[in-house]
Amino acid sequence: MDFNKPARTLDEQIALLRERGMRINDPRRARHYLKHLNYYRLTAYWLPFEAEHETHQFKQGSCFDDVLNLYVFDREFRLLLMDAIERVEVSLRTIWAYQLAHRYGSHAYLETKHAKRTDWHERNLRRLEKEVRRSDELFIQHYLNTYREPGLPPIWSVCEVMSLGLLSRWLTQLKPSDATVIAREWSFDQSVLRGFVRHLTYVRNLCAHHSRVWNRSLTVTMPLPRSKPEALASSVNRRADRRIYNTLATLVFLLDRISPGHEWKERLLELLERHGVEVEKMGFPAGFERLPIWRTP
DSSP states (O other): OOOOOOOOOHHHHHHHHHHTTOBOSOHHHHHHHHHHSOHHHHHHHHGGGEEETTTTEEOTTOBHHHHHHHHHHHHHHHHHHHHHHHHHHHHHHHHHHHHHHHHHOTTGGGOGGGBSOHHHHHHHHHHHHHHHHHOOOHHHHHHHHHOOSSSSOOHHHHTTTSOHHHHHHHHHHBOHHHHHHHHHTTTOOHHHHHHHHHHHHHHHHHHHTTOOOTTOOOSSOOOOOSSSSHHHHTTSOTTOTTSTHHHHHHHHHHHHHHSTTOOHHHHHHHHHHHHTOOGGGGTOOTTGGGSTTTSOO
């Protein structure tokens, strides 16, 4: 059918929400937030309050302030996720560059023989060249202005400017022996490493584009370790592989290795408590506090 819905004013939006059963204690406050937070951005956060999705009727007692609390939580949660992802990403870049440089030399990434597929390597090397040429980092410009051969900088410089998505693809195409050496630094199996980095790239993109994360059904899942590392394998929730919990457990495990003494886990738990979030909707198993990853030393 043809789309013929008119745009609604802020007051009409408030009236519609009230008509559907949402309590709005302070219309001026609601109007302010609807002015700065798109109505359709907030729809994802009042879905848990709906009694029936087809009619968009809300459960008795549903309040706009509770919806706003959930939105604010998810925003702070994404920022906290980005903090952890940054540290893990920098660690991965460093390990990838260090291991390949010491095994094969400063420009190992240029050599097709280290990839499983020649056509893949040639195609993604062209993408990497574009990212390098676009970079305004001084160390990249210095190399390009100083050296003629090879045409691209050494791996320890390139790793700092390539996107996480491209690094993920590079890891995916590494031969098993090389991937195993890198994975070992995190006590991972190579298949877990490859899958986790693809998954992390996806989650990072969700955060970077301000998408809802807290109770999302994740499209790109991560492989769960079966026995090793033991602390992580015994802390994941295998019944909730499309929820964010397993991502969080893995990040806590890695931060314990990468940033000893970090307080990220405590910040996460405090955030959950402060906003009164239903953690089971994030995939947290019952009694998760007693699992190895979450126990305080």
